[in-house]
Amino acid sequence: MTDLFDHLVLGFTVVLSFQNLLLCLVGCLVGTLIGVLPGIGPLATIAILMPMTYNSEPIGALIMLAGIYYGSQYGGSTTAILVNMPGESSSVVTALDGHAMARQGKAGKALGIAAIGSFIAGTFATLVIAALAIPLSKLALSFTAGNYFALMVLGLTLAIVVAGGSVLKAFCMLIVGVIMALVGANPVTGEPRLTFGSQILYDGFDVAIVAMGLFGIAEILRNLEAPEGRPFVSDAVGGLLPDRKDMRESAGAITRGSLLGSIIGIIPGNGATLSSFVSYALEKWVARRPQEFGRGAIQGVAGPESANNAAAQTTFIPLLTLGLPSTATMALVGGAMTLHGVIPGPRVIDQHPDLFWGMVTSMWIGNLMLVIINLPLIGIWVKFLKVPYRHLFPMIVLVCCVGIYSVNSQPFDVLQIALFGVIGYVLHKLRFEPAPLLLGLVLGGMLEDSLHRGLILSHGDIWTFVSAPLTLILLTAAAVVLGSALSPSIARRRQLLQEED
Amino acid sequence: MTSEPMDLRSRHTVPCYARIQVIGGAVVVFIAALVWYGAISLNLGTVADFGAGAMPKALAILLFFGGGAVLVQGLVQRPEEAERAEFSPAPVAILVIAIALFGLFIRGGDFTLLSTPQLGLGVVGPLTVFIAGCATPERRVKELLPMSFGLTAAVLLVFCDLLQVTIPIFPGFAQDAIFSSLGVDGAIRALYLAYGGIAAALYVAFFGLRDDRRD
Numbered sequence: 217m218t219d220l221f222d223h224l225v226l227g228f229t230v231v232l233s234f235q236n237l238l239l240c241l242v243g244c245l246v247g248t249l250i251g252v253l254p255g256i257g258p259l260a261t262i263a264i265l266m267p268m269t270y271n272s273e274p275i276g277a278l279i280m281l282a283g284i285y286y287g288s289q290y291g292g293s294t295t296a297i298l299v300n301m302p303g304e305s306s307s308v309v310t311a312l313d314g315h316a317m318a319r320q321g322k323a324g325k326a327l328g329i330a331a332i333g334s335f336i337a338g339t340f341a342t343l344v345i346a347a348l349a350i351p352l353s354k355l356a357l358s359f360t361a362g363n364y365f366a367l368m369v370l371g372l373t374l375a376i377v378v379a380g381g382s383v384l385k386a387f388c389m390l391i392v393g394v395i396m397a398l399v400g401a402n403p404v405t406g407e408p409r410l411t412f413g414s415q416i417l418y419d420g421f422d423v424a425i426v427a428m429g430l431f432g433i434a435e436i437l438r439n440l441e442a443p444e445g446r447p448f449v450s451d452a453v454g455g456l457l458p459d460r461k462d463m464r465e466s467a468g469a470i471t472r473g474s475l476l477g478s479i480i481g482i483i484p485g486n487g488a489t490l491s492s493f494v495s496y497a498l499e500k501w502v503a504r505r506p507q508e509f510g511r512g513a514i515q516g517v518a519g520p521e522s523a524n525n526a527a528a529q530t531t532f533i534p535l536l537t538l539g540l541p542s543t544a545t546m547a548l549v550g551g552a553m554t555l556h557g558v559i560p561g562p563r564v565i566d567q568h569p570d571l572f573w574g575m576v577t578s579m580w581i582g583n584l585m586l587v588i589i590n591l592p593l594i595g596i597w598v599k600f601l602k603v604p605y606r607h608l609f610p611m612i613v614l615v616c617c618v619g620i621y622s623v624n625s626q627p628f629d630v631l632q633i634a635l636f637g638v639i640g641y642v643l644h645k646l647r648f649e650p651a652p653l654l655l656g657l658v659l660g661g662m663l664e665d666s667l668h669r670g671l672i673l674s675h676g677d678i679w680t681f682v683s684a685p686l687t688l689i690l691l692t693a694a695a696v697v698l699g700s701a702l703s704p705s706i707a708r709r710r711q712l713l714q715e716e717d
Numbered sequence: 718m719t720s721e722p723m724d725l726r727s728r729h730t731v732p733c734y735a736r737i738q739v740i741g742g743a744v745v746v747f748i749a750a751l752v753w754y755g756a757i758s759l760n761l762g763t764v765a766d767f768g769a770g771a772m773p774k775a776l777a778i779l780l781f782f783g784g785g786a787v788l789v790q791g792l793v794q795r796p797e798e799a800e801r802a803e804f805s806p807a808p809v810a811i812l813v814i815a816i817a818l819f820g821l822f823i824r825g826g827d828f829t830l831l832s833t834p835q836l837g838l839g840v841v842g843p844l845t846v847f848i849a850g851c852a853t854p855e856r857r858v859k860e861l862l863p864m865s866f867g868l869t870a871a872v873l874l875v876f877c878d879l880l881q882v883t884i885p886i887f888p889g890f891a892q893d894a895i896f897s898s899l900g901v902d903g904a905i906r907a908l909y910l911a912y913g914g915i916a917a918a919l920y921v922a923f924f925g926l927r928d929d930r931r932d
Contacts, residue, residue: 384787385741391776405769410773437808440808610865613849614819617819618842621823622876627823627828630816631821634816637816638809648741668767671765672765
C-alpha cells in the first residue's frame, strides 16, 4: 500500500512541472476541440493530433497524448448531449438521456454531471491502474511465448466480436491488418516480404499514417456525403452545477458506473462502449422510476459517463502491463509510445518508472483539468458546434497533411493518407469495420514472433505448444467467445446493440 | 447520394454485381490472391522453425475463405435483403486531389512517374484548403478564398512559428533569396501576417464589416 503511494508521489513529481502541465492542458483542450466535432471520435481525434506530440520529450508527449484521449472522450459526450450526435459509440447511450435533458433546458446540468461523474470514475480508475500495474506486469514477465500468442488471439477475438457489423467481415479486416504488419523487411533476415519490389513497401506500413487515413480522412469523406442536416443547438445551456438533489440521485449511478467501467475496461474489446451500455441497463434496472429513462433521467447520464470514462482509462492496463493494446485507440497510443522509444509492455514499469507513473498520474490530472476547463468553456464548444462543416473539414485536411508530413518529412506519407482515406471510405461503404485492421496491424508482428518462438521452444510439436495450461485456457476462451458470437441468438442481440450506432 | 429510406430502396432488386456483400467478398478474395502471389517465393520452413512465407500463406488461405464466405453470402441472400453498393466519386476525387497536391509539391521530389518542384506551404497550403473545400456540394467560393489564406496563416503561426515544425514554406527557387533578406523566422512571420491580412481584406471585400467574424 505504501508502495502504491510512493509510486503515485513519483508520478506527481514528474507531472507537476510547468511544461508537462502545459502539455496536459493543451492535450485536453485540442482533444476536446476536435472531439467535439460531430462524427469524429477519439480514434480519429488521436489519429489527427498524434503528430503534434512528436516534438516533445517522451514523457511530455505521452502526457499530451493521454490528455488528447480524455479530451476527445469528453468532447464526444458534449456533442452527444448538446446535439444528439454521438461522436463515438461509447457516448451513444449518453445521447439518450443527455439530449433529453438538453431539450428541457438542462444541458448544463447534464454536462456538469457527466464531467463530475467522469472525474470521480477517473480517480477510481487511476487507483485501479496503480494497484494492478505491478502485479500484472510481474505476471506478464512469467508468460511464455505460447501464453502471449494465446492471449493475443483471445484479445483479437474479443475485438472482432465487439466490433460493429458482421463478425465474418471483422475477421477479414483483422487478417488484412495482420498481413499488412508482415509487409516489409523480415525482422529476422531483413529480406523483403510482400513488397512486390517496391522500396516504399519495404519500410512497412506506418500505424499513424494508416490510422489517419482510415479514420481521419475517411471520416471526412463519409461526412461529406451526408447532407448538412445540422440539428439545432440550443443556446440555453442552463445552470452548470448539479444541485444537491441531482448529486444525491446520481451518486449511486456514478459509483456503480466507476466499478463496472473499471472492470470491463480491462477486458480486451471495446470496453468504453460496452461498459456504457451495461451501465445504462443496470441503472434502468435498479432505478425506482425506470419509465423516466430516455426522458432525461440524470442517472442515465451519470452512470454511463462514469463507466465509459473509467473503462477508457483501464483500457490502458493491458497496453501498459502486457504490451497488448485491446482497442484500436490503444493500438495507436502504443504506436506513439514505440515511436518515442518506449516499447509498451511489462518492462516499462522497471525501465521507465518515471514515465510510467507520470503517465498514470497525468490521467488523473487530465481528468481534473477537464472538469475545471470544460465547464467554463462549454459556451465556446456550443459556438464551435455551430460552425458549419464546410468550414471545418478543409482545416482538418490541412492539419492532417501538415501533421503527417512533419513526422518524417516524407511527401509520400501524405500521398499515403489520401490512399488510406479512400480505402477507409470504400470499406465503410462495403460495411467493413476498419478498427480490427488497425489492431491487426499493430499486433501482427508480435503475433508472428510469439508463435514462432513458441513453436521453437516446443520443438515443432503443436500439441506441446497448445497444451500448456494457460495457453489452453486462453485459446478455449477465444473459441467459446467466437462460437457464441456466431450463435444466432447472441448475433441478434449484437445487432440490436449496434443498430443504435 | 440517394437518401431514400432503406425499405423503399430494397424493394428494387439489386443485381448480384452491385451488392455490398458480393463486391466486399470479391475484394477480400482478390487481396488474398494478391498476398498468395506475393508470398509464392518465400520459404515455408518447418513447423519447428517456420520461414518468412508461412504466416503470409496461412493468412492468405484464411482470408480467402473469409472473403469467399462473404461473397457466397451475397450471392445467396434474398434479393430484398441485398443492399446496393453506392459510392459518390466526386467528393472523394476532389479531396484526393487536394491531399495529393500537398504531398507532391510541398517539398517536391521524384515520384517515379513525375518529378515535381518544391512549392512550400505558402503556396500549397491555400491551394489544398481551397480544393478540399470544393469537395462539398455546399461550397462557396467567396467563403473559401479568405479561408484558404486565413487557415494557412493559422497553420504557419501554430506549427511553424510556435511548434517549430520543419516544413518547407517557400518555393524552392525563391527560398534562399527570401531567407537571406528576411531571416528564417522573419520570413515566416511576414508570410503569415501577410496571409492573415489578405484573408481579412478578402473577407471584408466579400461580406463587409457587418456581422461577427470567425476565422
